Amino acid sequence: MGALGHVSLVIRRADVAEIRPLRHAVLRPGQPDEDSVYAGDDTAVHVGAWDGEALVGCATVFADPWSGSPAATGGDWQEVPAEPAAWRLRGMAVDPGRQGDGVGARVLTVVVDVAREAGAPLMWANARSAVLGFYLGSGWLVAGPEFITPDTGLPHIPVVLPLG
Numbered sequence: 001m002g003a004l005g006h007v008s009l010v011i012r013r014a015d016v017a018e019i020r021p022l023r024h025a026v027l028r029p030g031q032p033d034e035d036s037v038y039a040g041d042d043t044a045v046h047v048g049a050w051d052g053e054a055l056v057g058c059a060t061v062f063a064d065p066w067s068g069s070p071a072a073t074g075g076d077w078q079e080v081p082a083e084p085a086a087w088r089l090r091g092m093a094v095d096p097g098r099q100g101d102g103v104g105a106r107v108l109t110v111v112v113d114v115a116r117e118a119g120a121p122l123m124w125a126n127a128r129s130a131v132l133g134f135y136l137g138s139g140w141l142v143a144g145p146e147f148i149t150p151d152t153g154l155p156h157i158p159v160v161l162p163l164g
């Protein structure tokens with residue numbers, strides 16, 4: 001895909017049934033389908049990016065308090081205090097054939113706007129360590145130590161985006 005391959009993208013809110021297959025294929029390949037069902041999916045805001053009939057990117061956001069960073073003594077992260085009105089980002093995924101072409105950045109911009117318009121003062125996510133640069137490049141901050149999520153076995157790093 002060329003550098004302008006995403007020009008015709010349509011990015012819009014979606015039903016979870018529309019985006020869950022891509023979420024699953026990118027983030028839980030080979031795992032049971034139910035592993036891609038998130039608590040709160042029924043009331044979350046889901047966003048998809050379509051190139052014609054093909055869904056090429058998706059993400060999900062919903063109200064979920066940020067519990068606050070652990071003390072950073074000796075750790076390399078910002079101490080971001082608890083925020084009960086925060087929103088969380090999950091399921092950020094781009095079709096492997098379209099990664100690195102700006103799709104993810106465009107979807108991320110839309111879901112951040114959704115949370116901001118809902119009045120969220122802060123967004124948070126558990127970023128896969130392998131793609132931390134995707135978030136840091138968009139202004140997100142490391143807000144806690146790396147840990148392994150049991151459902152993936154992969155290292156993750158808590159990240160936040162102040163929306164003030």
Ligand SMILES: CC(C)(COP(=O)(O)OP(=O)(O)OC[C@H]1O[C@@H](n2cnc3c(N)ncnc32)[C@H](O)[C@@H]1OP(=O)(O)O)[C@@H](O)C(=O)NCCC(=O)NCCS
Nearest residue numbers: 092093094099100101102103104105127128130131133134
């Ligand atoms: C991570 C992901 C959502 C990024 O989407 P994308 O469409 O590939 O990213 P974009 O092309 O929009 O990149 C936007 C910026 O992030 C950077 N970026 C993208 N992936 C990166 C990575 N793995 N590491 C570091 N930086 C990355 C790009 O270089 C680009 O920077 P620039 O604006 O300076 O050019 C996508 O690659 C993906 O689905 N990966 C597999 C699943 C995954 O890890 N999801 C996130 C779980 S937390």
